[in-house]
Amino acid sequence: MRHEKVDMIFQAAVEVFAESGFDQAKMDDIAQKAGVAKGTIYYHFKSKEELFAGLINEGIEKLIEYADRYIESTEEPVAKFRHLIKAHVLFFIHHAKLAKLLLNEAFGTKERQRHFRGKIREYITLIEKVLIEGKEKGDFNINHTLETASAIFGAASVIVLQKLYHAEDHEVAEMEKDLPAILETLEALLIKGIVDVTKL
Structure with missing residues (x-):
């Protein structure tokens, strides 16, 4: 079963990528919008590219x-x-x-x-x-x-x-x-x- 925080990260990432575009999007902003630590994102995804994929x-x-x-x-x-x-x-x-x-x-x-x-x-x-x-x-x-x-x-x-x-x-x-x-x-x-x- 997928961790619920991954769903939170995905939801936040859609918002941030849509608002800022891939190049300008920051993992800090995604973490803040998801309500998780940036380290939590990197625990599930090695990079912004992997998160987008x-x-x-x-x-x-x-x-x-x-x-x-x-x-x-x-x-x-x-x-x-x-x-x-x-x-x-x-x-x-x-x-x-x-x-x-x-x-x-x-x-x-x-x-x-x-x-x-x-x-x-x-x-x-x-x-x-x-x-x-x-x-x-x-x-x-x-x-x-x-x-x-x-x-x-x-x-x-x-x-x-x-x-x-x-x-x-x-x-x-x-x-x-x-x-x-x-x-x-x-x-x-x-x-x-x-x-x-x-x-x-």
């Missing part, structure tokens, strides 16, 4: 678990794909600072980029699995499942991030009201682009 792991694993819960409720590929898109958008809205942090800072150093790409690939594999299932059942008309899964991840991420970047902190909590418009747009771009029209 831990955040990436945590964030992507939460995203995968969140999406899994949504898609397991149906066996029908088109419905499963719709659930996946909705889960992706809702996760980014509900974890706004983490979402921005992942997609901003993970493209920093080569090491962070490599680690980020590896973790994102796990999530893209989940998307691709849904696409392959739909293709095998004849519901999806696609040739390149991996490239399509990557494009879906990018499109669904960017449309939410665009909203997040233009929203004040107090407005992020109200972003669910934009959910119908976001999902309608993504459906027009993504679902109708890959689904056999006879299946809609």
Whole structure:
């Protein structure tokens, strides 16, 4: 079982990294916000880089678990794909600072980029699995499942991030009201682009 202080450190680190960026973030500030000694952070993480990598792991694993819960409720590929898109958008809205942090800072150093790409690939594999299932059942008309899964991840991420970047902190909590418009747009771009029209 993971130590509860690690959760406190992660929560504080998301706040500090989001406010200051990776380079300007200080372990002292993270420790203060987490309510722990700086030595406690170094007990669990050898460096700021390792702490950030831990955040990436945590964030992507939460995203995968969140999406899994949504898609397991149906066996029908088109419905499963719709659930996946909705889960992706809702996760980014509900974890706004983490979402921005992942997609901003993970493209920093080569090491962070490599680690980020590896973790994102796990999530893209989940998307691709849904696409392959739909293709095998004849519901999806696609040739390149991996490239399509990557494009879906990018499109669904960017449309939410665009909203997040233009929203004040107090407005992020109200972003669910934009959910119908976001999902309608993504459906027009993504679902109708890959689904056999006879299946809609």
